[in-house]
Amino acid sequence: MALHIVAEANRCLNCRKPRCQQGCPVHTPIPTVIQLFKENRLMEAGEMLFENNPMSAVCAIVCNHEKQCAGHCVRGVKDTPVHFSSIEQYISDMYLDRMTVNCPEKKDKRAAVIGCGPAGMTVAIKLAQQGYSVTVFEWKGKIGGLLQYGIPAFRLPKSFLDRYQARMEEMGITIRTNTTIGSVLMIDELIRDGYDTIFIGTGAEKPRTLGLQGESLGNVLFGLNYLANPQGHKLGDTVAIIGMGNAAIDVARTALRNGSRHVTLYARSKNVTASSSEVAYAELDGAEFVFGMQIQKITPDGPLFNKAIFDENDQIIGYEEEPVQVYADSTVISISQTPRGKLVRTTDGLTADEHGTLIVDDDYMTTRPGVFAAGDVVTGAKTVVHAVDGAKKAAAAMIRYMEEN
Numbered sequence: 001m002a003l004h005i006v007a008e009a010n011r012c013l014n015c016r017k018p019r020c021q022q023g024c025p026v027h028t029p030i031p032t033v034i035q036l037f038k039e040n041r042l043m044e045a046g047e048m049l050f051e052n053n054p055m056s057a058v059c060a061i062v063c064n065h066e067k068q069c070a071g072h073c074v075r076g077v078k079d080t081p082v083h084f085s086s087i088e089q090y091i092s093d094m095y096l097d098r099m100t101v102n103c104p105e106k107k108d109k110r111a112a113v114i115g116c117g118p119a120g121m122t123v124a125i126k127l128a129q130q131g132y133s134v135t136v137f138e139w140k141g142k143i144g145g146l147l148q149y150g151i152p153a154f155r156l157p158k159s160f161l162d163r164y165q166a167r168m169e170e171m172g173i174t175i176r177t178n179t180t181i182g183s184v185l186m187i188d189e190l191i192r193d194g195y196d197t198i199f200i201g202t203g204a205e206k207p208r209t210l211g212l213q214g215e216s217l218g219n220v221l222f223g224l225n226y227l228a229n230p231q232g233h234k235l236g237d238t239v240a241i242i243g244m245g246n247a248a249i250d251v252a253r254t255a256l257r258n259g260s261r262h263v264t265l266y267a268r269s270k271n272v273t274a275s276s277s278e279v280a281y282a283e284l285d286g287a288e289f290v291f292g293m294q295i296q297k298i299t300p301d302g303p304l305f306n307k308a309i310f311d312e313n314d315q316i317i318g319y320e321e322e323p324v325q326v327y328a329d330s331t332v333i334s335i336s337q338t339p340r341g342k343l344v345r346t347t348d349g350l351t352a353d354e355h356g357t358l359i360v361d362d363d364y365m366t367t368r369p370g371v372f373a374a375g376d377v378v379t380g381a382k383t384v385v386h387a388v389d390g391a392k393k394a395a396a397a398m399i400r401y402m403e404e405n
């Protein structure tokens, strides 16, 4: 590993206009970090990465590098791009344990953060670093959001989140787990209790349904529900997965690791929304991909499809009349997620669009003054690094808001 990343660092051309940095949604200062790494100044490199992106240790593992940093590396035009993420992973993993947590003088302002996924964690860290008192309210028993209950442990070890929690607590952040806002406690009660500003980072964790017959059968479940507790479900030998996004691929790879032997992903078109590396891993693990299958309904024996007819450009021009019954012990529906509507329903002045995503202004302030939001609850299901990007901007706006009010 160390040899590999040293070789990778030496391949960096230190471009004057680093395209890799532009390709990263949080504009990680890649050439500077690589330079510090080459000079053995790991702690400085780690600090630079953490200040720019508190979730750097996670992003280095789970980002879609081939589309972002590596995908924009100039070396990739004729050769293999520099795999900066491996360097970032080495530095940020080390930094997460060795960082010195500075506790600045406490300011007389308090912020509440609802939801402890990557967006909430980023806001909490950014505010605590500036001396604000932060309390995080998390619905589940553990922190991390979809890093904890979505992305499987074989891709992202859960111990990362324990390490993050330890750092956050050292920063003076109070984490109140098993507490849902919008249920027993409302946003109005947070305001009553003196929080000067509130951040909503509640994500998009409500599985999208197909709206078709059979979804409530006993051997049918939604991908996110399965991933939250794979050992709690016995899928059987043969599994049909509806969908081909990254989450569907995680379902397939998890099922194969938990005893299922024939796992097939079905999609209507010939487009896979998952990244090509995720597809390659799934194929390596033994998953199969079947295209051109329009789901009609789900029966106790498995999904029933209509086969698509494609033209020479792979566009669907019709469907075969005779339906195709596919046998499966279990069918897993994994076709993305939307935000839950709880907070909007229980909070005056909060507005969401028709997809349930919260409406915010350029400063990430919602339609309720003093209440900010970012991450999947604003963008819809996206990625960790995009959640961090929005959360950083929201944190900066929350600081301005607290100082002006």
Ligand SMILES: Cc1cc2nc3c(=O)[nH]c(=O)nc-3n(C[C@H](O)[C@H](O)[C@H](O)COP(=O)(O)OP(=O)(O)OC[C@H]3O[C@@H](n4cnc5c(N)ncnc54)[C@H](O)[C@@H]3O)c2cc1C
Pocket (backbone or CB within 6 Å): 062, 063, 064, 114, 115, 116, 117, 118, 119, 120, 137, 138, 139, 140, 143, 144, 145, 146, 147, 150, 151, 152, 179, 180, 181, 182, 201, 202, 203, 204, 205, 224, 227, 246, 247, 248, 250, 342, 343, 374, 375, 376, 377, 381, 382, 383, 384, 385, 387
């Ligand atoms: C299976 C799967 C695989 C993925 N793989 C990748 C990947 O490889 N790379 C990548 O970049 N992204 C991936 N993503 C997407 C990524 O995980 C999300 O974009 C990211 O976690 C969004 O962060 P967030 O903080 O906005 O929301 P979340 O991570 O969803 O966190 C929201 C938190 O808010 C809590 N919460 C919700 N409502 C309330 C409430 N009312 N009160 C209190 N707490 C509440 C939830 O319990 C949760 O902890 C994946 C997603 C899934 C589902």
Ligand code: SF4
Pocket (backbone or CB within 6 Å): 023, 024, 025, 026, 027, 028, 030, 053, 056, 059, 060, 061, 063, 064, 065, 068, 069, 070, 084, 085, 088, 385
């Ligand atoms: S945050 Fe993600 S996209 Fe940006 S440099 Fe790191 S791994 Fe690449």
